Amino acid sequence: xxxxxxxxxxxxxxxxxxxxDGSIQINFTIPYNVVEEKRREAIKEIGETLxxxxxxxxxxxxxxxxxxxxxxxxxxxxxxxxLPPLLGETIQKHNLKLAIYPKFTLIKANKEExxxxxxxxxxxxxxxxxxxxxxxxxxxxxSLATLARGKKDQIWTPGSKKEDKPLSKEEKExxxxxxxxxxTNLTIPKILIEEEVNxxxxxxxxxxxxxxxxxxxxxxxxxxxAEDLRSDYEKQAKEAIALxxxxxxxxxxxxxxxxxxxxxxxxxxxxxxxxxxxxxxEPQKRKVVESVLKRRKALDILTSLA
Numbered sequence: 001x002x003x004x005x006x007x008x009x010x011x012x013x014x015x016x017x018x019x020x021d022g023s024i025q026i027n028f029t030i031p032y033n034v035v036e037e038k039r040r041e042a043i044k045e046i047g048e049t050l051x052x053x054x055x056x057x058x059x060x061x062x063x064x065x066x067x068x069x070x071x072x073x074x075x076x077x078x079x080x081x082x083l084p085p086l087l088g089e090t091i092q093k094h095n096l097k098l099a100i101y102p103k104f105t106l107i108k109a110n111k112e113e114x115x116x117x118x119x120x121x122x123x124x125x126x127x128x129x130x131x132x133x134x135x136x137x138x139x140x141x142x143s144l145a146t147l148a149r150g151k152k153d154q155i156w157t158p159g160s161k162k163e164d165k166p167l168s169k170e171e172k173e174x175x176x177x178x179x180x181x182x183x184t185n186l187t188i189p190k191i192l193i194e195e196e197v198n199x200x201x202x203x204x205x206x207x208x209x210x211x212x213x214x215x216x217x218x219x220x221x222x223x224x225x226a227e228d229l230r231s232d233y234e235k236q237a238k239e240a241i242a243l244x245x246x247x248x249x250x251x252x253x254x255x256x257x258x259x260x261x262x263x264x265x266x267x268x269x270x271x272x273x274x275x276x277x278x279x280x281x282e283p284q285k286r287k288v289v290e291s292v293l294k295r296r297k298a299l300d301i302l303t304s305l306a
Contacts, residue, residue, distance in 0.1 A: 011030075011031045011033075011034050012028065012029065012030050012031065012034060012086060013028075013029045014026060014027065014028055014029075014086065014089075014090050015027040015029075016090065016094050016096075018123075019189075020187075021122075021187050021188070021189045021190060022099075022122045022123050022125050022126075022187060022188075022189040022192075023120070023121075023122045023189045023190065023191050024096065024098075024120075024121050024122055024123060025118060025119070025120055026087075026090055026102065026118070026119040026121070027107075027116065027117070027118050027119075028083070028086055028115075028116070028117045028118075028119070029114055029115070029116055030082060030086075030114060030115045030116075030117065031114050032111075032112055032113055032114055032115065034082070035078065035082070035115050038078050038081040038082050039074065039078045040062065041081060042074055042077035042078045042080075042081060043062050043065050043066050043069075043074060043077075044062060044065075045077065046065060046069055046073065046074065046077060047060055047062060047065035050065055050068065050069065052064050052065065052068050075106075075109075079104070079106075079117075083104060083117065083119075087102065087119065096123060097123050097124050098121050098122070098123060098124075099121070099122050099123060099124045099125070099189070099192055100121055100122065100191070100192060100195050101121070102119035102120060102121035103119070103120045103121070103191075104117055104118070104119050105117065105118045105119075105120070120191055121191065122189035122191050122192050123189075124245075125186055125187060125188055125189065125192070125245055126186075126187075127184060127185075127186050127245050127246055127248070127249040128184065128185040128186070129183070129184055129246070129249055129250065129253065130182075130183030130184055130185070131183065132179060132180050132183045132184070132250070132302065133305060135179050135182070135183050136175075136176060136179050136302065136305040136306055137305060139175065139179055139306070140305065140306060167306075169303065172303045172306040173299060173302075173303050173306075175306045176299065176302035176303045176305070176306045177243060177299070177302075179302075179306070180243075180246055180247075180250070180302060181239075181242055181243065181246060184242070184246050184249075186242055186245060186246065188238055188241050188242060188245075192241060193234060193237050193238050193241065196237035196240065196241055197230065197233045197234050197237045200233050200236070200237065201229075201230070201233060244295065247294075247295040247298045247299060248291070248294070248295060248298075250298040250301070250302065251294040251295060251297065251298040254298060254301055256294045256297045256298055256301075258290045258293045258294055258297070262293055263286055263289050263290055263293070266289050266293070267286075267289075
């Protein structure tokens with residue numbers, strides 16, 4: 001673990017700790033006078049759209065606004081004014097390449113004392129590719145040799161088929177993926193796996209609710225415990241993240257390109273779903289589509305070698 005301390009502002013200090021698996025912990029210490037200043041700004045902004053009895057909309061005094069709103073809303077608004085600038089400065093100063101947006105935890109928030117906030121995140125894992133082309137070539141030669149021995153030892157009988165069934169594209173893809181991951185050196189931060197697992201569990205719960213089932217009923221139908229489900233998802237998440245990052249690296253190594261017309265074709269296909277088409281049409285979502293297509297092309301390259 002490495003530890004660095006810096007002043008992101010004359011009044012606020014930041015400590016950055018990096019761990020061996022790529023996880024990062026950022027600790028912010030924010031002077032109470034800064035917190036109070038941002039708190040007043042937050043209350044003022046909330047008051048601009050708040051209706052308080054006895055006052056016109058947006059015209060109530062700050063003390064009346066503060067008394068009328070939930071403290072959690074004020075806290076959330078206050079932190080939204082403090083954390084993004086500090087985080088941005090920290091990322092720039094330490095040249096961090098974050099894989100996910102940090103999870104913030106309020107460690108200390110006593111009145112008249114400096115606040116302490118922790119941010120847990122991770123950097124994009126480094127992918128070290130092995131000689132996947134040689135490994136795929138060797139595996140292909142071994143398969144051909146095995147096939148040849150099988151043909152030599154085979155005794156033909158009337159009615160039996162002479163030809164051997166070639167591998168399907170799906171089978172070749174699985175061979176390519178297995179070989180690629182076996183020859184790649186990659187450490188995935190625990191927090192990144194947890195993020196993926198939580199996302200998958202959230203989507204599962206949505207599906208279960210739409211079916212009118214409870215989680216307990218679903219688990220009973222599958223014969224699994226909650227711990228088993230999470231364990232399965234952790235394994236799936238780790239494999240999915242490893243494959244995505246590794247294919248991204250292969251696409252980079254192979255200088256894979258995606259043309260605008262290819263992205264437009266995906267958007268055209270999705271046009272039946274208006275909401276989906278609009279989302280994919282956004283600049284950031286187009287980047288996502290481009291990345292998916294690059295990974296697809298990278299996998300096709302690997303499959304051709306299997």
